[in-house]
Amino acid sequence: MTLERRLREMIVSGGPLPVSVYMQLCLHDPEAGYYSTQPGLGRDFITAPGLSQVFGELLGLWAVHEWQVMGRPDPFILAELGPGRATMMNDALRAVRVHTDFLTAMRLHLVEASARLREIQALRLATYRPAFADELASLPDAPMICLANEFLDCLPARQFVELDGQWHERVVGLDAQGRFRLGLAVDMVPGAELQASAGRQVRELDLQPGLEIVISALAQRAGPFRALFIDYGSLTPPGDTLRAFRENVQVDPLEQPGTCDLTVDVDFGRLRRLAEKAGLGVDGPALQGPFLGGLGIQQRLDQLIAGQDKQAEVIFKAVSRLVDPGEMGERFKVICLSSPGLPGATGFAMNRLKGEAK
Numbered sequence: 539m540t541l542e543r544r545l546r547e548m549i550v551s552g553g554p555l556p557v558s559v560y561m562q563l564c565l566h567d568p569e570a571g572y573y574s575t576q577p578g579l580g581r582d583f584i585t586a587p588g589l590s591q592v593f594g595e596l597l598g599l600w601a602v603h604e605w606q607v608m609g610r611p612d613p614f615i616l617a618e619l620g621p622g623r624a625t626m627m628n629d630a631l632r633a634v635r636v637h638t639d640f641l642t643a644m645r646l647h648l649v650e651a652s653a654r655l656r657e658i659q660a661l662r663l664a665t666y667r668p669a670f671a672d673e674l675a676s677l678p679d680a681p682m683i684c685l686a687n688e689f690l691d692c693l694p695a696r697q698f699v700e701l702d703g704q705w706h707e708r709v710v711g712l713d714a715q716g717r718f719r720l721g722l723a724v725d726m727v728p729g730a731e732l733q734a735s736a737g738r739q740v741r742e743l744d745l746q747p748g749l750e751i752v753i754s755a756l757a758q759r760a761g762p763f764r765a766l767f768i769d770y771g772s773l774t775p776p777g778d779t780l781r782a783f784r785e786n787v788q789v790d791p792l793e794q795p796g797t798c799d800l801t802v803d804v805d806f807g808r809l810r811r812l813a814e815k816a817g818l819g820v821d822g823p824a825l826q827g828p829f830l831g832g833l834g835i836q837q838r839l840d841q842l843i844a845g846q847d848k849q850a851e852v853i854f855k856a857v858s859r860l861v862d863p864g865e866m867g868e869r870f871k872v873i874c875l876s877s878p879g880l881p882g883a884t885g886f887a888m889n890r891l892k893g894e895a896k
């Protein structure tokens with residue numbers, strides 16, 4: 539049975555689904571979810587590592603530096619959450635190959651939900667004999683450096699809407715013609731009718747329960763760690779940010795469930811608050827552009843284009859997209875969460891966002 543039909547039957551028998559449940563099934567249903575069956579990284583959407591090798595290289599060098607700050611633990615875990623096609627980790631590990639002490643101490647652990655992507659990662663990172671895990675919480679207790687690019691935005695979001703002074707959960711239901719429709723649950727009881735919001739006073743809030751799960755997994759770790767998250771999002775609470783992408787075009791998230799990537803903006807303000815409350819060290823959020831600038835992206839670009847004729851323009855344009863304020867430089871944020879007691883992480887000192895409380 540297609541995912542579309544199963545979703546329809548779930549709604550008919552159990553009532554409208556929270557957006558988070560819809561998102562989870564569309565992305566990870568074992569038989570028909572987007573990441574389980576046809577993850578179209580590079581085809582449906584492009585990420586920083588796919589634009590330029592410089593991105594992964596700089597993060598690799600960042601990891602070595604932070605490992606040194608941590609006192610060069612041996613062994614230590616280098617983890618990545620949602621490595622996709624393993625491009626970033628490949629670039630990172632190639633860039634640090636002279637640091638043989640780092641590579642010798644490193645145990646590579648990949649947290650990946652998609653069996654299809656695991657195959658690609660296992661192949662492309664075979665030299666480093668990666669171990670796979672289903673979730674961050676199941677990584678062994680040892681000192682850890684963790685990297686995650688465009689991982690948090692896939693964590694399903696519940697959406698809430700304040701309508702004329704009352705908060706409702708946005709749910710996926712069926713209209714009279716049997717088509718999927720977004721509406722508001724009249725109350726939190728499954729099966730509640732959908733309510734239209736057209737023309738009314740609304741405030742909206744997208745909330746990812748997965749952020750709490752990430753923070754609690756980190757807070758429970760025994761050894762020292764740093765976890766660097768890069769994603770798009772804002773410092774203020776996001777609202778109504780669910781988007782779908784197929785072949786690099788934004789499409790209707792309710793059409794052909796399971797065939798496109800679904801994503802929401804990450805609430806970096808909330809992530810920071812949750813981390814501080816859990817007693818973790820927090821650097822950032824910073825803007826991606828200045829962060830990569832602080833790690834030396836200009837110098838790496840100069841090296842790469844030196845002596846290049848035809849390729850120089852292509853390389854320059856790709857790297858510019860990573861840092862330009864109008865492209866990924868401002869929309870993408872970087873935050874580093876650390877175990878208590880570690881000094882501030884590299885790349886954040888000169889990089890406070892305007893309007894930040896501290």
Ligand code: SAH
Pocket residue numbers: 573577579585586587588619620621622623626649650651652655672673686687688689692693
């Ligand atoms: N980091 C890569 C890929 C980003 S796409 C890049 O920057 O190109 C998101 C990645 O996260 C995919 O590898 C996807 O399969 C994985 N993923 C999404 N949700 C996940 C979850 N809940 N647990 C583990 N991996 C997940």
